[in-house]
Amino acid sequence: MPYSPGAAMRPERLLRLVPGLIFLALLLVALEWAVTTGLIRRALMPPPSAIWEVLQDLVTSGEVLGPLTATLRLVFIGFGIGSVIGIAVGTAMAWWAPAYRLLEPLVEMVRPLPKSALVPPLMLFLGIGDAMKITSVALAVVFPVLVNTLQGVRGVDRVLLDSARTHGWGTGRALWHVVLPAALPFILAGMRTSLGLALIIAVLSEMLTGQGGLGFLILDMQRSFLIRQMYAWLVILALVGLALNALFAWAEARALHWQTRNG
Amino acid sequence: MAGGTVAAPRGFRPTSGLLLVLGLFLLWEASARTGMVDSPNWPPLSRVLVALVRDTASGEIPMLVGSTLARMFAGLAAGTIAGIAVGLLFGASTMAQRVLGPTVELIRPIPIPAVIPPLVLFLGLDNGMKITVAAVSAFFPLLTNTAQGLRAVEADQIAMARTFGVPAWRRLFRVTLPAILPYVMAGLRVALALALVTTVVAEMIAGEQGVGHYLVLMQFAGRAEEMYAAVLVLALLGYALNRGFLWVERRSIAWYFATGRDG
Numbered sequence: 001m002p003y004s005p006g007a008a009m010r011p012e013r014l015l016r017l018v019p020g021l022i023f024l025a026l027l028l029v030a031l032e033w034a035v036t037t038g039l040i041r042r043a044l045m046p047p048p049s050a051i052w053e054v055l056q057d058l059v060t061s062g063e064v065l066g067p068l069t070a071t072l073r074l075v076f077i078g079f080g081i082g083s084v085i086g087i088a089v090g091t092a093m094a095w096w097a098p099a100y101r102l103l104e105p106l107v108e109m110v111r112p113l114p115k116s117a118l119v120p121p122l123m124l125f126l127g128i129g130d131a132m133k134i135t136s137v138a139l140a141v142v143f144p145v146l147v148n149t150l151q152g153v154r155g156v157d158r159v160l161l162d163s164a165r166t167h168g169w170g171t172g173r174a175l176w177h178v179v180l181p182a183a184l185p186f187i188l189a190g191m192r193t194s195l196g197l198a199l200i201i202a203v204l205s206e207m208l209t210g211q212g213g214l215g216f217l218i219l220d221m222q223r224s225f226l227i228r229q230m231y232a233w234l235v236i237l238a239l240v241g242l243a244l245n246a247l248f249a250w251a252e253a254r255a256l257h258w259q260t261r262n263g
Numbered sequence: 264m265a266g267g268t269v270a271a272p273r274g275f276r277p278t279s280g281l282l283l284v285l286g287l288f289l290l291w292e293a294s295a296r297t298g299m300v301d302s303p304n305w306p307p308l309s310r311v312l313v314a315l316v317r318d319t320a321s322g323e324i325p326m327l328v329g330s331t332l333a334r335m336f337a338g339l340a341a342g343t344i345a346g347i348a349v350g351l352l353f354g355a356s357t358m359a360q361r362v363l364g365p366t367v368e369l370i371r372p373i374p375i376p377a378v379i380p381p382l383v384l385f386l387g388l389d390n391g392m393k394i395t396v397a398a399v400s401a402f403f404p405l406l407t408n409t410a411q412g413l414r415a416v417e418a419d420q421i422a423m424a425r426t427f428g429v430p431a432w433r434r435l436f437r438v439t440l441p442a443i444l445p446y447v448m449a450g451l452r453v454a455l456a457l458a459l460v461t462t463v464v465a466e467m468i469a470g471e472q473g474v475g476h477y478l479v480l481m482q483f484a485g486r487a488e489e490m491y492a493a494v495l496v497l498a499l500l501g502y503a504l505n506r507g508f509l510w511v512e513r514r515s516i517a518w519y520f521a522t523g524r525d526g
Binding site for chain 1: 375378385497
């Protein structure tokens with residue numbers, strides 16, 4: 001799990017991956033064998049080679065692009081909106097006591113609510129289009145970011161703030177140049193949790209609305225008994241999840257390079 | 264403005280925050296009653312509460328909650344045991360981690376709603392599928408925390424037990440597991456929240472069981488009061504589970520908090 005994407009892929013790091021990749025390859029071969037010999041029913045699990053063929057078709061025909069961009073759009077817009085709100089409100093609550101007293105009970109009430117449960121009510125108000133899906137994603141994203149920002153900003157060393165004030169920095173400048181950078185590791189940890197949630201809620205809202213995107217397709221293929229297609233889209237979604245994680249880890253490592261260097 | 268980080272106000276006192284929550288509830292009630300928001304999707308809060316009390320008294324909601332919780336805890340238990348077992352294996356053997364790690368890391372980022380359609384093929388729509396979904400979601404946080412915990416405590420305590428010739432099996436239960444318990448508990452807390460969400464999601468997408476299905480059913484039926492009552496039930500459930508867990512955690516690893524490693 002704790003891989004450091006910032007580090008270059010040195011030969012020994014690549015070498016370490018070998019046993020895992022061999023195992024993965026063996027697993028696929030075993031699966032292929034189990035399906036072709038009838039150990040696993042073909043109706044439940046097509047052979048990996050058949051899924052691979054469908055995948056190739058989806059990619060070469062460009063069919064993959066529409067649903068892929070639909071889901072990614074939801075995730076990115078919802079994640080962006082939710083993160084900005086979470087950081088802004090979290091900072092305000094940590095920085096300014098009246099904001100904390102005003103909002104803390106509300107946050108503590110809404111936070112434990114499983115955000116997936118909000119999708120059906122939101123469908124009543126916002127319909128089944130993008131507005132509903134983006135709102136659902138943003139709602140799920142806000143709270144982990146907010147809580148982590150609150151903790152991070154609270155933990156900022158007072159000496160840093162005092163020295164900023166000694167230099168005559170105003171509140172805005174101190175927030176932007178001192179507080180937010182110091183709280184960044186916390187904020188990013190919250191955003192990492194939220195990114196996973198964003199994808200979950202995006203897929204769920206696509207499934208519940210029966211519209212667009214990878215989530216809908218996976219459910220639709222299963223209900224239409226197009227099993228190979230279902231697995232192919234599932235593989236694509238898994239790769240999306242993997243890519244989003246890797247992208248975030250890369251961005252996080254870049255944003256925090258000063259921190260890792262200091263140990 | 265004084266600025267800086269402000270300590271959280273402690274203890275109960277009626278603050279602006281509680282007034283805000285109260286005000287929002289009043290606004291909800293008033294907007295629905297006076298026709299400010301004139302929509303069948305927006306029943307006044309009082310009617311939602313009446314529906315909640317009525318369906319609780321009739322036994323319908325307790326039955327739904329009971330069946331959801333039963334599935335959630337069954338999945339949580341299975342996922343926890345599997346997560347700890349694989350986590351111990353990964354923590355104890357670098358080779359095991361190298362061989363199995365990449366496969367685990369490929370599965371981890373798949374958003375959980377997406378694994379429901381294939382699981383439906385193998386396990387059907389009922390308990391087996393939903394318990395598996397909850398178990399899969401609980402597995403990963405426990406795996407990560409167990410492996411990390413083992414690496415963190417390994418050196419001192421386990422080597423000491425080995426020096427004194429404590430046999431391996433006894434060492435596991437008397438030394439290793441208690442030592443990593445704080446890490447396991449931290450993972451379990453995450454897993455608990457996840458298991459509730461994923462159980463409800465599975466109920467929403469497939470089958471006719473539990474609070475999740477009730478929620479979606481009431482949305483389709485246009486019975487807004489019952490739908491909001493179900494959302495309230497889930498919010499209370501999320502809150503109660505988290506509170507209950509904190510209580511158990513405080514008691515089970517009192518020594519950990521007693522040594523001042525609060526956090």
